[in-house]
Amino acid sequence: MHDPTPLDEIDQFAEEADVIILGYGIAGACAALEARRAGGDVLVVERTSGAGGASALSSGIFYLGGGTEVQKAANYKDTPDNMYRSMIASMGPGQADLIRRYCDGNVKHFEWLEAQGIPFERSYYPDKTVFLNGTQGLMWSGNEKVWPFRDAATPAPRGHQVAMEGDASGAAAMEALVARCNEAGVRTIFDTTATSLIIDESGKVCGVTVRQFGERRHLHANRAVIVATGGYGRNEKMLARYFPGLPDTAEPMGVPHTDGSGINMAAEAGGDVRGMDGLIATASIYPPPQLVKGIIVNSRGRRFVAEDAYHGRTASFIMEQPDQRAFLIVDSEIFAYPEIVGANHSLVDGYETTGEMELGLGLPPGSLAHTLETYNAQAALGRDPLFEKHADWLKPLTSAPWAAFDISFNRSTYYYITLGGLRIGPDARVQRRDGKFVEGLYAAGACTAHLSPDGKSYASGMSLGPGSFFGRIAGREAMSTPD
Ligand SMILES: Cc1cc2nc3c(=O)[nH]c(=O)nc-3n(C[C@H](O)[C@H](O)[C@H](O)COP(=O)(O)OP(=O)(O)OC[C@H]3O[C@@H](n4cnc5c(N)ncnc54)[C@H](O)[C@@H]3O)c2cc1C
Known part of the structure; x- marks a missing residue:
């Protein structure tokens, strides 16, 4: 369905531009x-009737650091090297070149x-x-204070939230960008x-x-095409292929058009993909934070995270437990209901x-x-010698x-976004399997492999942050492509 169209089969182009961009999210x-x-x-092609995509629905958290003005105002010291160590410790070295470029450019990007x-x-x-429902600019949004990552780099908060009331601050970011x-x-x-x-010959x-x-039309790009069409959380076939264990209770986040079409188009034109089995799912037990003082056990009655x-x-980690089962256990001192009601933790x-509890839970x-x-x-x-949970908790x-x-993965409601996608280099060019590049093709955002390969290493803001950063690079590099 997404097979490339050979150039010599086209009689007439409906439009032309130097750079054609597919998708009008961040x-x-x-x-x-x-x-x-x-x-x-520049011509942006968008399948819906307006700009925004999942970006405009998002919570507006950008994962940024290295010493931004917001971090400084909160008295947190961070440097590009510290941020790099932190990200590599959790995300691994698979995309070290992109992570390096991201960390080095973060302050300027902010x-x-x-x-x-x-x-x-x-x-x-x-x-x-x-x-956040408030307008605070900085929050902890990942595993920075969690062992072993807290030993690899000095913990610093990097969740930069756009100042807008409510939980969909991404709209304010998109409003500003579209106006510009x-x-x-x-x-x-x-x-x-x-x-x-x-593609040409x-x-x-x-x-x-x-x-x-x-109607079918053809648009000519004098210099390059940039794919920015978002993830594949709404593509049933891709979900079945890459996430066979996903229960029916799990819900994709995003817009209906996050169907992986850009990934498939670029792959048909020679682009490689990576990390397609990567997924971040959430049905957080916190807030309130006091619930973190409880323990989480599996169907064997053992802790695992x-x-x-x-x-x-x-x-x-819950996804990996026997039958995907898990329970949050609290005592009367810290008892509270999880505040995110959509998670349906019953x-x-x-x-x-404890004997009654074992009987009641079937442990x-x-x-x-x-x-x-x-x-x-x-x-x-x-x-906590087993898992090194921080003494604060x-x-x-x-x-x-x-x-x-x-809080079982297949009983509560876990919301997810996909993390895999097109393989790009640090200049946002789409790579082929042999490491060469597809000429004239760039990509950025959730249609590319995230810097975090999985939910274990993801941090809130790892989509909007790198998506905006590498999107900018794609735009500049596309213009440096000869026409
Ligand atoms: C509720 C919610 C909260 C979130 N909160 C955060 C957060 O705080 N921080 C964070 O980093 N991430 C967050 N995310 C994830 C993040 O929003 C997305 O991963 C990110 O916005 C993706 O940006 P994008 O520009 O790549 O894609 P999108 O913003 O999804 O834009 C892609 C656009 O491409 C269009 N499109 C798709 N296919 C085609 C096609 N074939 N032709 C033309 N157009 C096409 C789509 O209609 C869409 O407008 C959240 C997601 C949701 C749903």
Whole structure:
């Protein structure tokens, strides 16, 4: 369906531009602005009736650091090297070249985002949370304070939230970027779906075939095409192929058009993909933060993750447990209901003894009693030798009655985004399997492999941050491609 269209089969082009960008979310908007400011005639092709994509629905958290003004205002020291060490420790060296470029360019990138009119407050939210309803500019949004990552680099908060009330601050970022695109003279065609790339006899991408109101049209790109069409969380076939264990209870996040079409088009034109089985899922147990003081056990009554981990990391470990089952156990001192009601973590029951709890949860006799006894003894000393949960979250769970929430991957509602995608180099060019590049083709955003390969290493903001950063690079580099 996404087979490339050979150039010599085309009689007539409906439009032409120096750079054609597919998708008008954050990656597309940033690419468009930079290409236009580099002097290009830029055309954005968007299948819906307006700009925004998943970016406009998002919580507006950008993972940024290295010593931004917001970090400084909150008295946190961070440097590009420190950020790099932190990211490599959690995300691994697979995309070290992209991570290096990202960290080195972060402070300037933050300044650029602000200069476009995206508001970031000089204020800080210290508690553990998933997103903010307020306008604070800085939050902890990943595993920076979680072992072993806290030993690899000095922990620093890097979640930079756009200042807008409510949990969808991404809209304010898109509003500013689209306004700048309009002022700069970026051209757009809406209600138009890109269906395949056009390649010449040498394999260079030189345009795109689209469907517009039922008609097939061809658009010529004098210099390059940039794919910025988002992820594949809504593509049933791709989900079945890459995530066979995904239960029906899991819900994709994003817009209906995150169907992987850009990835498939670029792959058909020679682009390679990486990390397609990567997924970040969330049904966070926190807020309230006090629940992190509880323990999470599997159907054997054993702990398997540090409960203070970033929610996506916890979810990834839960996915790997027998039958994907897990329970959050709390005592009466810290009892509270998880605040994110959409996660549907149901209270199983309250119990006067651990024996009753084992019976009620179907755990092997004595298993939970043993886990609690060991955990409580160490927690009383401020230690967790098994998983190194931070001392801030350690407290013996000794105040009966206890309560258990069912947080199983296949019973609660876990919301996910896909993390795999096109393989790009640090200059946002799409790579072939042999390491060479597809001439005339760039990509950025959620249609490319995220810097974090999986939910264990993801941090909130790792989509908008790198998507905007590499989108800008794609725009500039596309204009440096000879016409
Ligand atoms: C509720 C929610 C909260 C989130 N919060 C955060 C957060 O705080 N921080 C963070 O980093 N990430 C967050 N994410 C994830 C993040 O929003 C996305 O991964 C990111 O916005 C992707 O940006 P993008 O520009 O690559 O794609 P998108 O913003 O999805 O834009 C892609 C565009 O391409 C268009 N398109 C698709 N196919 C075609 C085609 N064939 N032809 C033409 N157009 C096409 C789509 O219609 C869409 O407009 C959140 C996601 C959701 C849903």
